[in-house]
Amino acid sequence: MCYSAKVWQAYQDYVRRFGAVIGIREFAQLYADRQKGAKVKTTKAMDDAFLRAGTSETRGIAQAIEAWNAEQIAELERLLFRQRRRLVDAERTLRTKSTKKALDDQRIASNRIEWAKGKLADLHRTVPVERDSRIFPGMYAPVMVIEQGRRVIKPMRYQCRPAGKPAVYDTKYPGTYNARRDNLEGFWKGQFGHTHGVIVCDAFYENVSRHKVEGCALADGEAEENMVLEFKPQPQQDMLIACLYSHWQGDGEELWSFAAITDEPPPEVAAAGHDRCIIPIREEHLDTWLNPDPNNLADLYAILDDRQRPYYEHRMAA
Incomplete structure (x- = not known):
């Protein structure tokens, strides 16, 4: 499974390269919902793209992001104050007596202080870094689709809830951020041939077992050790990743x-210890993919077969 990817987050990139338009209503609603307390996770790169845009149509979105950032900063500063006081109290106790509570308080407070300082640094930081564009399941990313004959960019959560299914599907099927090619006409029959999109990414990440990466068997009693690998296409390039999407509605939401979509991996990904891989389609197939014909699934499978086939170099993820 592709559990994480580094994707384009600035909608302006889609506008410039693909002539796409931005789904203002959907982005505005997303950020308004987040400000009201909804569990909406966005990337710093996507937020920053709106803060830099400086256009009249995105001003309201930028204001919502600025307000949310200010709330986060205030909350983190309050957390820092509480944890620093907790740390001081624990260290005062430890100078006279070592207790389990004081040791736990010292450890927990130290960890939370470092975490909060890192979050604050990210909120204040203006220079982008690679991790700003990385998505994980449950996070939102810009997805390009076709609406009324136009390429449109909409914010979508990276974990698909099929239309018509109950919200409990999110927990019943937690792996629905990927759609297996061999199940497109099964679990995904409501989306395949109906609602297609793409994201643009230049790297993806996978959890693998260290012993598989190193090509050795586990010793008796040895536990598997997980590691995260970053896979990048060579030569470096932006990839149009085939996706399925859903517009779910229910209970006023x-x-x-x-x-x-994932498929069998190329040899170099399999050799690195992973058994699935995302599918980068060719740009000449983009409009056909985004305008699927449910009565001609063979053409859609042909697009998935005629994919880009770069060589994926891997390294330990930072």
């Missing part, structure tokens, strides 16, 4: 969400 709506959710735009997507899944990346």
